[in-house]
Structure formats: structure tokens, C-alpha cells
Amino acid sequence: MARKKQRETYGNGSIVPVVDEAGNQKHDKKGNPIWRVCVSFGYKETVDEDGRKHRRQDKTQRNFHGTLKDARKFSQQIIKDHEQAEEEKKAGIDREQTFSELCKAWEDDMRFGKVCNAYKLKSYVTHLGYMAEHFGDKPIAEVTEDDVRTALRATVRMRRLSDTTASSIFAVTKRVFTYARKKGKISINPCEDMKAPRPSEAVDRNSLQAEECALIRATLDRDEKAAYAEFYEKEQRQRDYDPFKGSTGERCSLRGMVEISNIIAIRLMLATGMRRGEVLGLTWSAVNFAGKQIKVVQALAIQKLEDENDGFDSEVERIEVKRSQSGKSSLVIKRPKTKKGIRTLFVDDDTLAHLREWKKFQAKAFKLIRTDEDGNPITVKQTQATPVFCNSSGSWYDPSHLNRWWAGSSRSEGYRDRIGFPDLKMHEFRHTQATMLLGNGVDVKTVQARLGHAKSSHTLDLYAHAIPANDLAAANLMASICAAPAVPKGTVLEIPRSA
Numbered sequence: 001m002a003r004k005k006q007r008e009t010y011g012n013g014s015i016v017p018v019v020d021e022a023g024n025q026k027h028d029k030k031g032n033p034i035w036r037v038c039v040s041f042g043y044k045e046t047v048d049e050d051g052r053k054h055r056r057q058d059k060t061q062r063n064f065h066g067t068l069k070d071a072r073k074f075s076q077q078i079i080k081d082h083e084q085a086e087e088e089k090k091a092g093i094d095r096e097q098t099f100s101e102l103c104k105a106w107e108d109d110m111r112f113g114k115v116c117n118a119y120k121l122k123s124y125v126t127h128l129g130y131m132a133e134h135f136g137d138k139p140i141a142e143v144t145e146d147d148v149r150t151a152l153r154a155t156v157r158m159r160r161l162s163d164t165t166a167s168s169i170f171a172v173t174k175r176v177f178t179y180a181r182k183k184g185k186i187s188i189n190p191c192e193d194m195k196a197p198r199p200s201e202a203v204d205r206n207s208l209q210a211e212e213c214a215l216i217r218a219t220l221d222r223d224e225k226a227a228y229a230e231f232y233e234k235e236q237r238q239r240d241y242d243p244f245k246g247s248t249g250e251r252c253s254l255r256g257m258v259e260i261s262n263i264i265a266i267r268l269m270l271a272t273g274m275r276r277g278e279v280l281g282l283t284w285s286a287v288n289f290a291g292k293q294i295k296v297v298q299a300l301a302i303q304k305l306e307d308e309n310d311g312f313d314s315e316v317e318r319i320e321v322k323r324s325q326s327g328k329s330s331l332v333i334k335r336p337k338t339k340k341g342i343r344t345l346f347v348d349d350d351t352l353a354h355l356r357e358w359k360k361f362q363a364k365a366f367k368l369i370r371t372d373e374d375g376n377p378i379t380v381k382q383t384q385a386t387p388v389f390c391n392s393s394g395s396w397y398d399p400s401h402l403n404r405w406w407a408g409s410s411r412s413e414g415y416r417d418r419i420g421f422p423d424l425k426m427h428e429f430r431h432t433q434a435t436m437l438l439g440n441g442v443d444v445k446t447v448q449a450r451l452g453h454a455k456s457s458h459t460l461d462l463y464a465h466a467i468p469a470n471d472l473a474a475a476n477l478m479a480s481i482c483a484a485p486a487v488p489k490g491t492v493l494e495i496p497r498s499a
Contacts, residue, residue, distance in 0.1 A: 081187035273433025
């Protein structure tokens with residue numbers, strides 16, 4: 001029997017099958033054979049710091065998945081790409097571009113083409129910056145697979161990043177090198193044969209139990225009623241106060257109004273699973289009392305002033321408000337995190353009743369605000385563009401102030417401490433919504449739409465732990481099926497429906 005040919009040589013290159021420990025050629029998940037393609041371009045001479053000359057082979061090695069015929073074509077393409085690079089070098093074309101310079105060019109193209117959401121692009125740029133720190137001034141044409149692997153490991157270790165973040169960093173790094181390959185700046189993508197870090201299967205997220213949800217809702221009822229009563233008592237004292245002792249009745253803010261606004265904002269988060277920014281970004285035009293719905297079309301966020309000229313201005317509306325850290329950041333109205341974030345949610349009757357009462361109260365309270373902070377006469381009226389949840393002067397409410405009210409500070413306790421939930425984060429109302437719905441049999445697509453996730457797979461990745469909540473019912477159902485008496489063939493066994 002003739003010996004199987006293990007190596008094919010073509011001029012200055014070779015194609016060798018990649019084999020396992022048993023000597024059999026490896027195949028990928030799709031069944032394609034894997035080949036090791038090596039192309040030699042002669043030798044290069046370099047000079048070290050001591051002036052000594054070194055001679056090393058200039059070659060390229062790549063794994064190829066496919067037929068031997070296609071592997072031969074791939075080998076020839078590597079040679080053509082190398083020849084083209086040499087011609088560009090002779091013509092004075094810059095082939096010494098660094099990774100940082102490549103990222104900037106890629107970012108400009110992405111921004112010009114509006115390929116993705118601007119805030120997502122900003123996240124990509126941040127992750128690429130982490131990798132650039134480790135590549136230094138090394139030309140991208142010289143970056144190898146080992147360089148990428150080393151840079152990624154160092155980034156994860158130094159910044160203590162999660163597996164999910166590491167996977168995202170690798171993905172965008174590979175994307176940038178693919179861009180460079182298409183632009184002819186490199187002949188080989190060093191990330192091509194690398195395996196991406198596996199993201200975390202599921203994130204451990206805290207959520208409330210049904211009894212805790214009921215307790216918080218009852219507590220909100222009590223405190224909301226008390227906040228209204230306290231506001232009216234304060235206003236009565238204001239009217240009875242002697243104007244000659246300092247009270248003129250010309251006020252620029254109503255501090256007691258914020259407490260009520262905060263309580264109802266928490267109530268809405270618990271009822272709908274909306275994000276903090278989405279709740280604070282609501283205007284009355286988004287609330288349809290007749291249809292029992294709320295439309296989410298925007299979110300309120302804090303943005304650093306250093307990002308004002310980063311090219312995102314076409315996607316955000318900057319709000320001129322006075323913040324406690326004046327000069328460092330400002331408030332902006334922006335689109336939700338994903339396209340699916342623009343959604344319409346049904347709201348229960350009880351929550352709508354509280355919103356309706358709050359709207360009437362807010363309209364009346366605005367009439368008491370008669371001056372601005374400088375003492376100039378103003379008129380504040382409630383319109384469709386008025387924020388549902390406002391500050392003491394009737395304008396947009398700073399998210400950091402809501403955080404401070406809820407969680408407290410080193411000098412004072414927050415609302416969550418006063419109601420007996422000292423470790424509860426506002427975002428965990430969102431986790432509670434998903435966990436409760438999935439655990440009670442609501443389908444994943446409905447939960448995805450309600451939360452505004454881009455993909456149902458993302459909902460499953462985050463909340464897969466919630467679905468086994470009905471596992472006991474499933475086990476009992478199977479037990480009843482197996483315990484049923486045997487019946488003749490052709491008879492249909494009726495299976496009871498699960499709850």
C-alpha cells in the first residue's frame with residue numbers, strides 16, 4: 001500500500017495537515033480538514049543594540065480550514081498579499097501604522113457610517129484603548145497571535161475584568177484587525193485562529209421574593225400618603241407664617257415635592273422593570289392613561305463634559321441644569337441602550353392610579369413656583385413635555401440625586417435603609433421583574449420585549465436561573481405520566497396541563 005503523502009511543497013511554501021496525537025488529520029466543527037500553510041519569503045537581517053547582525057527567516061504560517069485545493073489558493077493569496085505590501089513599501093505607502101492609529105481610523109469609519117449606537121462605539125473605543133496600552137508602537141503588520149493573547153491576558157489581569165468583558169474586548173480587537181486586512185494594511189489577521197474567551201454563562205443577580213415585593217409596595221403606599229400629608233401641612237404653615245419675618249411667598253422651588261416624586265419613581269421601576277434612566281426620562285406625553293400604557297423612547301443620563309465634542313451631539317439632547325458637581329458633567333437625553341429599548345409597556349391599574357394622582361398634584365404644585373433662582377418672575381406650567389419625575393423646581397431630576405435618596409451616603413441613611421432593605425439596589429427591581437415573570441411561566445420573548453433587551457438570548461443568559469422555578473411542577477408532571485396505568489395501543493393518554 002502506497003504511503004499517504006503528508007506534505008505538499010510549492011516553491012517557497014508548504015501545506016501540511018494538522019494532526020492529533022493519534023496522527024489523524026484534525027477537522028473543525030463543520031467537518032472541514034485543517035491545514036498548516038507556511039510561506040517563506042527568504043531571510044531578513046536585523047541589527048541589535050550592540051551592533052551585531054542577526055539573520056532570521058521571514059515566513060508566514062497560518063491554519064486553513066477547507067479542502068486541499070482551497071488551501072493551495074490560500075497559500076498563493078498570502079504570496080500575492082506580501083508582494084503587494086512590498087510594492088506599497090517601495091511606493092512610500094505607510095505600512096508602519098500602530099494599533100492606536102488603526103483604531104482611530106476604524107473609529108472614524110464607524111462614526112461616519114453610523115454603523116452602531118454612538119455609546120456602544122464609545123465602549124468599543126475604551127476596550128481597544130486597553131489593548132493599545134500593551135501593543136505600544138509595534139506596527140500592526142508585526143503583531144502576532146501571541147501578542148494579542150498576551151495583551152488580552154494582561155488587560156484582564158490588570159483591570160480585573162470579567163470573562164464576559166474579556167470576550168467583548170477580543171471580539172472588537174478581531175473586528176479591527178479584520179478591518180485592517182480588508183484595507184490591505186496587513187495580510188493576516190492575528191486573531192483569525194484564536195479562540196475567544198468564553199463569556200460567563202449566567203450572572204448572579206439578586207431579585208426580590210414575592211413576599212418582599214408585596215411588602216415594598218405596601219410600604220410605598222404608606223410613605224407616599226405620608227409625603228402628601230407632610231407637603232400639605234408644610235404649605236399650611238407657609239401660609240400662616242408672618243411675611244414680615246422673612247417669608248414672601250415668592251418661591252423658586254418646592255422641596256417636599258421631590259420626596260413624592262422619588263417614591264412614585266421607585267413604584268414604577270418595581271411595576272415595569274424599567275431602567276432608572278428610562279424612568280427619569282419620561283415625559284407626560286409618554287403616559288397613555290386611557291390605553292394603560294407607557295411608551296419608552298428616551299432615557300436621562302449623566303455625561304462627562306469632556307465628552308461634549310466627541311461626535312455624539314447628533315444623538316443626544318444636552319440639558320442645561322445646575323449640578324452639584326458643576327463643571328464636571330451634565331445631563332443629557334439619549335436614546336435607550338438598544339433599538340428594542342424603544343417599546344410600549346402595559347401598566348397595572350394601581351400604578352396608573354398613583355401616576356394619575358401625582359400628575360394632578362404636580363400641576364397644582366407648579367403654580368406655587370413663581371421665581372427662578374435669581375428672583376426673576378416666572379410661570380411654571382405642566383405640559384406634555386414636562387418630566388414625569390421632576391426636581392424641586394419642576395425640571396429634569398438628576399439621577400445621582402435619586403441614587404443618594406435611595407442608598408444614602410456616609411453621613412446619612414437612605415430610603416432603602418428606612419424600609420428595611422439596606423442592600424437593595426434600584427437596578428434589582430429590573431432583575432425582580434424578569435425573575436418573577438420567567439419563574440411564573442411568562443414566555444421569554446414577552447420578557448425580552450418588556451425589558452427592552454436586543455435579543456431573547458441575552459435575556460436567557462442573564463436570567464436562566466429563573467426558569468427552573470417551575471422545575472418541581474415539571475417533575476410532578478412527569479411522575480404522574482409515568483405512574484399512569486398502562487393502556488392498549490391506540491388509546492390517547494391525556495396529560496394534565498401544568499399550572
